[in-house]
């Protein structure tokens with residue numbers, strides 16, 4: 365199209381110009397319905413998330429939740445990647461490292477143990493740790509497993525790319541199927557399952573080519589705050 369309106373508009377030029385305008389308009393009409401579909405799909409996802417946060421979560425809405433989790437992962441916003449300390453406390457301390465002791469081999473049992481130094485003497489103590497709140501480190505869908513072994517009362521939070529595990533809880537603050545965001549309260553420190561004292565066992569798994577791979581939680585700013 366060589367700037368037809370700068371040249372004297374012959375009948376031919378006007379016809380060509382109108383035809384091209386029509387073509388552009390036609391293409392725009394073709395494209396815009398898909399935009400609207402995308403918007404309404406996200407709207408539906410948001411509605412499902414709100415419903416999932418309510419207490420009236422029915423078993424037959426689990427399909428919608430799976431869809432929500434997939435959408436959250438596909439979007440891969442900053443909230444989807446684990447970040448921060450699940451105890452959100454400046455006096456949180458690590459009582460067992462990654463890949464050692466009961467956390468070995470790391471590929472299967474990789475985790476870190478966290479507890480609270482309540483009296484400020486540099487090491488964790490039960491009094492400061494019991495029932496301390498635990499928070500989601502990323503967005504995802506909750507899976508709750510009560511009284512399991514060795515994890516005790518256990519919470520998974522999972523999206524398409526990441527899964528975090530929170531073990532030995534005294535009690536839950538979430539229900540299975542619930543959608544959480546980073547910073548949401550999910551439970552309280554306890555000593556359920558195979559545990560010698562109140563602490564949080566925290567795991568991070570990352571999906572690689574469809575397989576969940578255990579990764580070091582310390583790579584996700586656990587002690588960086």
Ligand SMILES: [Zn+2]
Nearest residue numbers: 475476477565
């Ligand atoms: Zn542990």
